[in-house]
Amino acid sequence: MPDPTPTPAANASSSTPHAATVEFDHVTKTYDPRAAKAGAPGAVNDLSLSIPAGRICVLVGPSGCGKTTSLKMVNRLIEPTKGRILLDGVDVATRDVTELRRGIGYVIQQTGLFPHQTIEDNVATVPRLLGWPKARQKERAQELLGVVGLDPSRYARRYPAQLSGGERQRVGVARALAADPPVMLMDEPFGAVDPIVRERLQNEFLRLQEQLAKTILFVTHDIDEAIKLGDVVAVFRDGGIVEQFAPPAEILAAPASEFVARFVGADRGLKRLSLTRVNDVELGHAPTARAGDGAADARERTRRNELPYLLLLDAEDRPIGWVDEARLPAEGQLGDRLVSATSPLLDRRTTLKDALSMLLDADVQIGVVVDRRGAYRGIITVEQIAGFTRETAREAQVRADAATG
Template sequence: MSGSPTAHHRAATLEFRHASKRYPRATEAAIEDLSLEIPAGEICVLVGPSGCGKTTAMRMVNRMIEMSGGDILLDGRSISERRPAELRREIGYAIQQIGLFPHQTVADNIATVPRLLGWERDRIARRVDELLELTGLDPQEMRERYPAQLSGGQRQRIGVARALAADPPLMLMDEPFGAVDPINRERLQNEFLRLQAEIGKTIVFVTHDIDEAIKMGDRIAVLQKGGVLAQFATPADLLMTPASPFVEDFVGADRALKRLALQRVRDIDLWRAPIVRVGEPVHRARAAIADSDLPFPLLVDAESRPVGWLSERGLLGERVTPELRSRATPTVELDDILRDALSDLLTHETQYGPVVDAQGRIAGVLSVEVISHALAAPASEVPSPTERLE
């Protein structure tokens, strides 16, 4: 879902003020007393075990479920002052089953709300094409297709495009990638975060999957039974300082490893390796070793791409010779997620991996020790989801 520069930037604050929902004859409240504030332009993920009221809380926002008490404010204005139909046109809605109209073309599906709002035909056509491009689909190819002719991933993108059609300041997303296979789900999540970096909407995102919550959320609201808010925090804070045994249990025992999923190799301070080239004077190579973070020289080629770790034999003459102790494997990329990079090091049974940039040139060295420092860094140093994609 990569974008075009014509995207709009409308976002709204959303606040739950002691919002509650009780169903007649039910012994417990579906939502007890929910208070939280979502800043404009952020993704707030509602997560928790099944039956914790996360979907109920989300559907109260567009009045598909009426609240029993308290209030919900959209940009400081109570939603109860608005007619539900008018309110819903201001709120994009994307769900797991997508709910495209099967007998309408892709273009007609996306145009649903703009048509209700009485937009002119030319404006609607331009918006449809803009949104298809924004979500990474070719307008020429897609406009006239029907939902049955699309893959699950394509249908999901059209669902997101339809939710964005009238440029709503707020989007509600209910398990939007839940029905898609794991490989496509990851791709859709990444594309959606890229799209969000561009459009900057306020988004309430419901999932039961804590890993998805950690990946997608600027903030996460963990709900427990009865819609009780157990913790409202950034992913890094949630992983480092869970507020209760319930949250700790829900987040899982591998909290530290999950935290590594929040950072990329480029986010941390890498070690400087002593860089040497074949044929250079050995005294210069030895000076480089003395001046770096590692005792092992790294041999690179003429393009500065890692070849391997040099053995002591390579430094015996006057000039460096290509005598290797081992190949430079694994090489790690700056954009790799730390958890994956650590997994690579462990698989290769090595403590160190040369890090390369997009052109394959050496950018530093990742070590197990550097990763353990990253785990000890304060939560404030961990980037937000959209920053993580930059």
């Protein structure tokens, strides 16, 4: 068995807190005390982190830098050599181990499903340990399989070997959630799947967290995953030393050291765009008119505007397309046949990275932003996106400088 302690967790009574703060207070772990005396660095050195309740903290760094060790000290699979870990202000060392682990869901690095148990029994591991009635165990297992997107009627009776790697990882997540623990430790939960499945699992995970709002310590060595999932990110280097602990936008805009800069990569400007949504940018405006409006006035307004196009809208204000200024007639009414180009429609949730890549491919490099009903809200241009990133980089640098004094 890869791990003897899968996720004991509290029963899902309403008194269970749904999130807790997690704090590392000068935590050091040296596996080999003799090497440590000789001056070798430990697996984790003087780690201090404070993670607010209900947030995702991603621990990211190269292999062997102490990520798994840090996680395992939270549920006391490993005891620190020095320092304390506090859950909601209480030192975990003072708590009964079994009771402590009931409140901590744990997804281990290689899923660690029990091969001779069905998927349903795997998911119900903790409820079974807690002695829940059979029917309630089953019900909970089925519910959670649904939550992680595995149809219970298809998966519940199968065995782990009959699932794909990505499906097994979802079962691992379902098992960790089984008793609704306020804290989740997730060690590379999406490590073993291809990029497309990984992306889907990440999106589902974020959606799930919107409802669950648990405190999650999430380990990865993939910086893109860290940026996408973390509310805060701790960038580790060898010897369990944190080089930077900050929200992803700040790490990208103002890496605290050479190491962090290299780790986040030369494309950090582009990565930052994936953190910002159209919603966060002040939109520009194009001259607009509705099909059927008088051409003379529309032409006059377009002339006065710096854009050489007019955006034609339908009766519900939904964009039809761009009319070239040169093609606007001096009189008569505007109609669809004047439209010579369209450009990508964006909504408030589109990331600037997606917006930019759509714009670079479009006939007219102006993104048209629409609301939920598809009605015109404003425009966004490549220049605006570039300006926005320059501005936020400056702001983040100022904040980082202020923080380091």
